[in-house]
Amino acid sequence: MYISRDLEQWQQVLDFLKNGFTEGKEQEMLMMLLTPDERDSLGLRLQIIKQLLEKKLSQREIQQNLNTSVATITRGSNLIKSIDSDFLQWVKTQLNVKD
Numbered sequence: 570m571y572i573s574r575d576l577e578q579w580q581q582v583l584d585f586l587k588n589g590f591t592e593g594k595e596q597e598m599l600m601m602l603l604t605p606d607e608r609d610s611l612g613l614r615l616q617i618i619k620q621l622l623e624k625k626l627s628q629r630e631i632q633q634n635l636n637t638s639v640a641t642i643t644r645g646s647n648l649i650k651s652i653d654s655d656f657l658q659w660v661k662t663q664l665n666v667k668d
Contacts, residue, residue, distance in 0.1 A: 585598075586598065613635060613637060613641070614645065615664070616635060617631060617635065617637070617641065617642060617645040618645055618648070618649065618660070618664070619664045619666060620634075620635075621642075621645055621646055621649055622649065622660070622661055622664065622666045623666055628642045628643070628646060
C-alpha cells in the first residue's frame with residue numbers, strides 16, 4: 570500500500586489530523602486541506618467501499634448506480650483485498666455492514 574515517499578511528512582499529516590479530530594476541529598481542518606472535489610471523491614470512495622463490502626450488487630451495478638468509472642470501482646475492490654482483516658472488520662462496523 571502506498572503511504573508516502575516522505576514518511577516524516579506523512580507522519581506530520583497523521584499527527585495534524587489526529588490532533589484536529591481530538592480537539593473537535595475536523596470540519597475546519599478538512600475544509601482547509603481538501604477542495605470540494607476532493608471531499609466529494611472521499612464520499613464517493615466511502616460509498617464504493619460500503620457497497621463492495623455489502624456484496625449486494627455487482628461491480629458493474631455499483632459503477633452505474635454511483636455514475637463513476639469501472640477503474641474507480643476496481644481500485645476500491647483491490648484496496649479491500651489488501652486491508653488487514655482486523656482493520657477490515659473495524660471498517661465494516663463503522664459502515665454498518667453486516668457479515
